[in-house]
Amino acid sequence: MNELNRRQFLKAATLTGTAAGLSGLSGLTLADNAEDKKLILPDNSLNGVLGKPHMPAKAKRMIYLFQSGGPSQMELFDYKPMLNKMHGQEIPSEVRGDTKLTTMTAQQTSLPLVKSVFNFKQHGESGAWVSELLPHTAKVVDDLCFIKSVQTDAINHDPAATFILTGFPIAGRPSLGAWLSYGLGSNNNNLPPFIVLLTNQNKGQPIFARLWGNGFLPSIHQGVRFRAGKDPVLFVNNPKGIDRHDRREMLSYLSKLHGIQYAKTMDDEIHSRIAQYEMAQRMQTSVPDVNDFSDEPDWVFDMYGPDSRTPGTFAANCLLARRLAERNVKFTQLFHRGWDHHSGLPGGIRQMCRETDQASAALVADLKQRGLLDDTLVVWGGEFGRTSYCQGKFTEKAYGRDHHPNAFTMWMAGGGVKSGMSYGETDDFAYNVTKDPVHVHDLHATIMHLMGVDHERLTFKYQGRRFRLTDVHGKVVKDILA
Template identity: 55%
Template sequence: MSGKRFDPAEFDQARRAFILKTGVGLGWLTLAELMGTPAFAQQNPIPADGHAGLPGFPNHPPRAKRIIYLHMLGAFSQNDTFDYKPTLEKMHGEELPSSVMAGRRLSTMVKGQTSYPIVGPVAKFKRYGKTGTMVSDAMQHVGGIIDEVCLIKTMNTEHVNHDPASKFLHTGFQIAGRPSTGAWVTYALGSTNKDLPRFVVMSSGNPGGVPIDASTWAAGFMPSHYQGVQFRSGQAPVPYIESPDGHSRKDRRELLDAIGKIATLQGKVANDPEIPSRISQYEMAYRMQESIPEIADISDEPDHVLDLYGPDVRKPGTFARNCLLARRLAERDVRYTMAVHMGWDHHGGIAARLPQTCKEIDQPTAGLITDLKQRGLLDDTLVVFSTEFGRTSFAQGTLKTNFGRDHHGGNFCVFMAGGGAKAGLTYGETDDFGYNIVKDGVHIHDLNATILHMLGIDHLKLTYRSQGRDFRLTDVHGSVVKGVFA
């Protein structure tokens, strides 16, 4: 034990010396934050050209140049569409064995149920295509092109609530704040069309209890110009695209040039990545004044093409119209297009509601894939059809009345078409009850790693540094599922 006694006066002097010596540094950190200067600069390569990708990307020859992502928001039921289980028909109304349910997380909406009766499919199944794949009549048009599709039956996720599950699907994390898949892809690969956004989002359907969430197309901690641009339903996808009355495009050009010069000077002082992002967005808005009306005007589409997508294609804001616009965007080399369709949260009335919701998306989905193939675009366009999780094999509610199906993350279906996906393949197997995976499970991180790989991106090499650590879309997980490649 030391013989020196504690001296409060000496300690106070040491404390004051520490504050004096470090106060300037701490004050600089605070001032830097207030002035918009990152105190610890993020060492992320941001291309000077707002449309360029990163040096060294793609990492390997891509199978696809662009992606069209069709998201069924609300949980698309696999047992009523693509994962046929005769056992569910034979045992309809009987209790799902506890051995099948063992260890599986249930949502709070069914934990209070004392009975879990098996529900057979609410639509009839039959074989389609040369592959003889079983598809329900609710998705008969997709059944008609099933030989073009790579069907994955064993998708799985830890999440059983819509909001975190949707974020997890599109950002790799269940809490808002991370970049979406579209942001990662466009950050890495850039855009080849300077007149249109690199990342476009469209929505349709009835939100019900699951409204659309902008965090699924956000840029997160990346510069904001990597976020998706949302097209509105209706004749004018982007609001206020026209110049105000009395102002010509020449006036607008001169104004933007002046703003750009001032902002560039401010950017050099503040070292804020959002300043060049804002300039880039102003410039894009200017170019979109001509490109967006041309995209939205479908009067040049012949009837035989419109008929591929079904009667709803003539109605702005429908999923059918959005699928047609997705094809028009793909023709113009927009890198990432996402079409979200709401209305799949079938906790009740599934026997009537699911076939109706399928009718809204079935023919447009098949029409999009057919149209892309006829134009020679399917080879280098990856179409992904997904949902955030699946639905249970047992009934939610009383079986013989207004029953539905509850959330189920243990397995659900996703399919891909084009872009190097193996056409006609069914990947993975589930048990006889459609409740558990028995072969070749594919986690969300695996799906995202695979999508990036098909676009020429190694998910292990695509990183972005924020708050002192490197982030990836797949975090520290994910394996490329090479078995789905052609």
């Protein structure tokens, strides 16, 4: 027999005081049959712990386009003519300061500044500077809010990606999507509130499932990965010889068994387990529907680009993200690897932009034309930026840049964010923030605010301490709020 700890004992004592207490706990009910007077767990885990947002939400859903590897801000958005003038000269000591270097450049005897080989122009009524690498993004700049002063604490990929996606550089904390699922619940009972899409690639930094994990939150809040192909979600379809009726009957009995176990242990994870089984059955219908692009007209595929017809590409995932937004999925996260250019940057970043530019811009434009952008928050960015000095030897085709956490660029669109603006500034070398720094914790606080959540009030008690996404930091960047 399972033994109860002190907390579970007190919880059990409270629950068993009266039948009303049992029926009032998160919607738990007693079976009508006297023989089956055990706790039966309904699928109530899709309701957020907050019940309703702390404040009116500007964004009902979010799509996060995560560019893994660290896109170079100097080649894309942060135009710096001074780098052209001082190309090949040593980075000034007063600019470099005491910045920590990675082991890849710490041994270099010289750190020469390197220009971008790509041209920049101003676009839109906002006059935003955008590189020639991003012709499609250039067309939607008046719908974007560029944040050019993002800062992080980590200088290497794994801790930096973990930090920007979970609020902490060491693995084990809940991801951003898990926190939103935990706090706000789901808008669609037939699809998970947190869905993850990875571009089919063989290159780039490793992507680990813990980046969309639930950490210490109930497991129902972890991201569900959709894969390209006939079985987008593993183990959802019935085994051979099992039909929907059999599945339903099995789940009913399984729910009763879980109820018996819950009555003994008071383990809240049992709620998540049965909720996931129930969700899996509903997804047997909803997942094939959302992944079936046959109802999309040709002009939509043309809008997202030719890759959108190939499942598993970034373009196809952007189109799928729009379809999920139409179905009110709370949080969709796309991962695209390959932005880590320590050498061969010109060719490498050109290829990355070919794969992502058109689809990213199309997603914003498509959401807007369907009336979804106003309440859908779109975020684009990587885990850090790149250095203004060269890693290794410079050539026009093969120069590289190292990791740089001090200053990098991200953009946001829709969902209560001001459009057609740039926020924050860096120095003439895109090396240090000179105006309006935005730390990762501030970014998270702002995202939560736009989703209607006070980042200081959404907490979870674990091992005697109350945790939150922003830890003990973070402030809302009010100047970018519409």
